[in-house]
Amino acid sequence: MNTPHLAVTGLHAGYGRARVLFDINLTIPTGTITCVMGRNGVGKTTLLNTIAGLLTPTQGTITHNGTDITNKPPHTRIRGGMAYAPQGHDTFAPLTVADNLHLAHHATRRGGPELITRALDRFPRLKPLLHRRAGLLSGGQAQQLAIARALVTNPTLLILDEPTEGIQPSIVAEIEQAITDIAAEGTTILLVEQYLDVALRLADHVTVLDAGRITHSGARADLTDTDAQALLAI
Numbered sequence: 001m002n003t004p005h006l007a008v009t010g011l012h013a014g015y016g017r018a019r020v021l022f023d024i025n026l027t028i029p030t031g032t033i034t035c036v037m038g039r040n041g042v043g044k045t046t047l048l049n050t051i052a053g054l055l056t057p058t059q060g061t062i063t064h065n066g067t068d069i070t071n072k073p074p075h076t077r078i079r080g081g082m083a084y085a086p087q088g089h090d091t092f093a094p095l096t097v098a099d100n101l102h103l104a105h106h107a108t109r110r111g112g113p114e115l116i117t118r119a120l121d122r123f124p125r126l127k128p129l130l131h132r133r134a135g136l137l138s139g140g141q142a143q144q145l146a147i148a149r150a151l152v153t154n155p156t157l158l159i160l161d162e163p164t165e166g167i168q169p170s171i172v173a174e175i176e177q178a179i180t181d182i183a184a185e186g187t188t189i190l191l192v193e194q195y196l197d198v199a200l201r202l203a204d205h206v207t208v209l210d211a212g213r214i215t216h217s218g219a220r221a222d223l224t225d226t227d228a229q230a231l232l233a234i
């Protein structure tokens with residue numbers, strides 16, 4: 001088997017005395033979309049934050065592209081090709097759309113200015129908004145900016161936390177298409193997605209978390225929609 005793009009082994013994490021994740025084992029093959037699912041509060045965001053380096057695990061290892069990054073800070077992970085668009089389409093609110101993109105691009109220097117052009121071509125709705133402050137964007141526009149800002153760092157692994165949350169259906173479809181296209185061009189994607197239909201359309205692999213533990217992990221193709229609903233107890 002090829003070296004997985006990302007491998008999480010025996011991972012435990014939490015906040016002080018509050019233990020949230022228990023013995024998480026996850027391997028993500030290069031160029032695939034892995035969708036992490038589960039009800040509210042089961043630890044999905046905690047898992048992504050730990051992989052992105054925003055939270056230090058209490059046990060376990062994280063390997064990215066064959067390198068142990070468990071104790072590396074977030075900026076080292078970003079320079080190594082990992083990009084994270086956290087939940088809540090967080091952007092630099094006082095800055096313009098253009099400045100958001102240029103700042104992320106300049107900070108990481110993982111390619112030339114064509115990365116900005118490509119990110120805007122991916123989300124053309126942002127083009128007429130380049131001089132608008134990010135804090136004035138609609139939820140859907142801000143989410144597109146959050147993903148575009150991750151893309152200008154030229155990631156090989158893109159991590160997205162609920163990219164469709166609270167967004168109108170027409171924009172959800174555009175974001176879904178963008179994720180499909182980004183993956184088709186070879187970028188590995190790890191995503192938390194709460195809409196079952198979107199998740200099942202996008203995913204190559206599905207991982208289900210419950211109370212901080214993985215209760216299912218497998219190929220999307222091996223899962224019927226009914227099984228998926230049962231796993232998520234919807």
Ligand SMILES: Nc1ncnc2c1ncn2[C@@H]1O[C@H](COP(=O)(O)OP(=O)(O)OP(=O)(O)O)[C@@H](O)[C@H]1O
Binds near residue numbers: 018042
């Ligand atoms: N900064 C924090 N400090 C303490 N506890 C936290 C913190 N962030 C999350 N938690 C707790 O950790 C647990 C897991 O939260 P997490 O946000 O990872 O879940 P989630 O599955 O992403 O949920 P949601 O779907 O609501 O985003 C919850 O009990 C939550 O209250």
